[in-house]
Amino acid sequence: xxxxxxxxxxxxxxxxxxxRKREHHVVERxxxxxxAEFGVEVRELLGVVLPPKKLLExxxxxxxxxxxxxxxxxxxxxxxYLHTLPTGMEKGDFLxxxxxxxxxxxxxxxxxxxxxxxxxxxxRRVRSFVIDKSIRDLKGQAFFDWMAAGxxxxxxEYGHLTGTADARLQMGLAWSFPIEQTSxxxxxxxxxxxxxxxxxxxxxxxxxxLIMRACRARNxxxxxxxxxxxxxxxxxxxxxxxxxxxxxxxLGTGTNAAxxxxxxxxxxEKFGSRPPQWHDAADRxxxxxxxxxxxxxxxxxxxxxxxxxxxxxxxxxxxxxYMITGRxxxxxxxxxxxxxxxxxxxxxxxxxxxxxxxxxxxxxILAAFELDKTRTLSKANATxxxxxxxPMPPRLSELEFIREIAMLVSRRAATxxxxxxxxxxxxxxxxxxxxxxxxxxxTVACDGTIIEKYPAFRSNCQAKLDELCVLSGAVEGAVSLxxxxxxxxxxxxxxxxxxxxx
Ligand code: BGC
Numbered sequence: 001x002x003x004x005x006x007x008x009x010x011x012x013x014x015x016x017x018x019x020r021k022r023e024h025h026v027v028e029r030x031x032x033x034x035x036a037e038f039g040v041e042v043r044e045l046l047g048v049v050l051p052p053k054k055l056l057e058x059x060x061x062x063x064x065x066x067x068x069x070x071x072x073x074x075x076x077x078x079x080x081y082l083h084t085l086p087t088g089m090e091k092g093d094f095l096x097x098x099x100x101x102x103x104x105x106x107x108x109x110x111x112x113x114x115x116x117x118x119x120x121x122x123x124r125r126v127r128s129f130v131i132d133k134s135i136r137d138l139k140g141q142a143f144f145d146w147m148a149a150g151x152x153x154x155x156x157e158y159g160h161l162t163g164t165a166d167a168r169l170q171m172g173l174a175w176s177f178p179i180e181q182t183s184x185x186x187x188x189x190x191x192x193x194x195x196x197x198x199x200x201x202x203x204x205x206x207x208x209x210l211i212m213r214a215c216r217a218r219n220x221x222x223x224x225x226x227x228x229x230x231x232x233x234x235x236x237x238x239x240x241x242x243x244x245x246x247x248x249x250x251l252g253t254g255t256n257a258a259x260x261x262x263x264x265x266x267x268x269e270k271f272g273s274r275p276p277q278w279h280d281a282a283d284r285x286x287x288x289x290x291x292x293x294x295x296x297x298x299x300x301x302x303x304x305x306x307x308x309x310x311x312x313x314x315x316x317x318x319x320x321x322y323m324i325t326g327r328x329x330x331x332x333x334x335x336x337x338x339x340x341x342x343x344x345x346x347x348x349x350x351x352x353x354x355x356x357x358x359x360x361x362x363x364x365i366l367a368a369f370e371l372d373k374t375r376t377l378s379k380a381n382a383t384x385x386x387x388x389x390x391p392m393p394p395r396l397s398e399l400e401f402i403r404e405i406a407m408l409v410s411r412r413a414a415t416x417x418x419x420x421x422x423x424x425x426x427x428x429x430x431x432x433x434x435x436x437x438x439x440x441x442x443t444v445a446c447d448g449t450i451i452e453k454y455p456a457f458r459s460n461c462q463a464k465l466d467e468l469c470v471l472s473g474a475v476e477g478a479v480s481l482x483x484x485x486x487x488x489x490x491x492x493x494x495x496x497x498x499x500x501x502x
Contacts, residue, residue: 031345038344039401042336045302046047046408055419055464056471062423066289071267074180075191076290079270080232081184082498083214085239085260088114090497093124095222096149097173098230098489101253101327104147106154110491113239120241121490127154136195141210141418148214155220176235176254178290184499186227193292193318194254194327226495228493229288230447231256233491236286238445238484240494244449245443248429249421249481250488252448253327253459255320257291259424260284265431271341291420292321299323299416304335311358320420324413326363326450332409334361337402346398351476352388362387363450366406369399370455377403381383391446414457416463425479426472436473445484454481 050058069077091113098105105156108124129135129150138146155169178197179187186208192199202210208224215222228236235248235258248258263271264286266497271279296319301309308331309315309321322328334355341355354360365384372380377399384402385393421444429439451458462481469478 010257012089028193029349030347031349033344033399035340035344035346035401038325038340038346039404042405042408044120046405048411050300050415052467055415055468058298059419059423059426059468062294062420065294065297066423066427069294070265070270075178076293077266077270078178078180078229078288078290079263079266080181080228080284080286080288081274081278081496082228082236083233083263083278083284084244085245085286086236086494086496086498087244088120088240088496090172090240091498094225094493094496095154095169095171095488096492097171098132098176098233098492099147099173100176100230101487102131103120104135104150105489106133106150107489107493108154108158109490111493111497113438120206121493122236125154125158127157128254133195135221136293137197137201139197140202141214143196144210144214145217148213148218148220151215151222152218155222168221170225170496171222172226172228172494173207173211173224174230174488174492175207175227176230176250176256176488178288179229180272182206183229185225191314191317193314193321195313214441215484226492226499228491229256229258230290230488230491230496231258232286232417233489233495234258234445234447234484234487235260235491236494236498237487237490238443238446238482240490243441244441245445247421247424247442247479248445248447248484248487249417249451250448251325251395251446251451253325254318255292255325255417255448257289257421257424257444258499259287259289259428261287261428262431266429287437289424291424292318292325294420295320295323295416299419304332304339307335308332320416324417326448327359327452329366329406329409329413329450329454330361330363331359331471333366333402335361336405336409337361340401346401347394348392350390351391352384352390355388360388363454366410367454368385369403370410372403408458409452413458414460415464418461418468419477421461422468422472422479425469436478437475438470439478440473441477442479444481446481447487451481452485458483 077350091111093110096107096109105128107126110122110124112118112120177192178192181187186206188204189199189207212224231248231250239245246260250256263282272341285442341351368383369455429436458481465479466476472475
């Protein structure tokens with residue numbers, strides 16, 4: 001059951017006539033409502049300041065969803081094979097791969113161990129490849145061939161020659177999609193969001209083999225040693241530096257969280273067929289929550305969220321993601337602006353160039369509006385018009401309207417994310433057999449462009465998280481969002497160093 005908010009729309013359904021002077025003639029257009037009325041409506045739908053009791057109630061319901069899926073779900077709450085976290089002493093040079101939503105990064109990473117005072121995680125060489133639509137559209141093996149070509153380029157630069165008798169370079173992969181781990185080294189490819197087509201014809205196949213097949217075809221002297229989800233990679237790399245890390249968050253194109261849980265928190269069937277030695281050794285396990293897939297039953301949605309979802313290639317797949325990540329914040333605002341233009345005469349009823357295209361409004365433009373502290377919003381205006389020209393310059397009130405919408409959408413996202421993290425922290429505390437007030441400080445390692453760069457996102461999220469923690473009996477700051485930049489690529493290397501064969 002969706003909790004769609006629809007209030008008082010009928011009240012606003014009378015028609016308005018707006019007269020606008022354009023150069024020498026008067027254009028008269030009929031609009032369903034005035035901009036003032038539309039503004040009130042948007043504020044009511046998006047800006048609802050949920051009372052603390054309601055926030056806690058949503059968090060409780062979300063925690064119930066987490067518990068259900070810890071028992072039964074093939075696509076979320078996925079246990080890795082890692083049952084211990086790094087000590088920070090691991091050493092070695094590794095090839096780390098990071099397949100994100102919009103970038104494929106590769107790096108030679110050196111782990112020095114903490115002992116000698118050197119920077120513990122060093123980048124020896126790095127390459128990045130943009131993942132645009134043409135890459136996201138690659139189907140099946142073609143996508144993995146593209147990855148192998150990138151690996152080949154880095155190896156040439158690094159002087160690690162193909163097909164030689166040199167020792168094989170050990171690779172780790174941070175994969176920003178769900179994966180069903182079948183061993184520490186690999187797993188089965190599961191459905192991919194973010195508009196990727198790579199699973200086409202190969203869903204369920206072994207991910208390491210898909211990549212290694214492409215590497216062998218190019219005679220690349222590498223070996224896949226570890227595959228982890230990027231959320232888990234983030235936790236691993238932060239834990240390498242700070243051994244108190246127990247949770248992580250990714251918030252960029254997509255979102256996810258990883259958490260280190262007692263194995264008893266998961267249903268037996270979730271572990272698949274692991275050897276008895278694994279179970280004997282494992283008290284706890286690193287879990288990829290795929291938190292993006294939660295919240296369908298509990299997070300309040302607006303008609304714009306429903307519209308986005310209905311036109312999505314995977315409707316209902318990632319309800320939380322569709323309301324909070326870099327891929328969608330711009331799209332929600334675009335849908336609101338398009339309605340404002342058509343129903344309330346924003347920009348004189350003229351749609352800015354390109355704004356009819358789904359996903360055309362880049363989240364970076366929203367950030368520019370939130371960042372602009374000038375009285376005239378001149379910087380934001382220039383950024384907006386460069387991407388979406390209009391025949392007549394927007395009025396200041398119209399620019400202020402865009403800024404307000406951006407703020408409402410990003411504040412809501414920060415609140416929903418705080419609720420999701422609070423629910424996860426409560427779950428972990430319970431699974432460890434502790435009361436909320438007894439739990440020691442938990443660091444959430446954060447990575448991703450939105451949490452790192454979107455104006456005030458992290459501080460807004462932290463403020464809501466503090467509010468929720470205090471309400472559930474813990475101290476303010478019991479859970480802290482700490483940035484761990486570039487941690488998913490570092491984590492891919494740490495994963496190789498921590499590999500434990502079952
Ligand atoms: C994917 C996760 C990933 C997250 C962050 C989500 O869309 O389902 O596997 O960890 O994005 O990259």
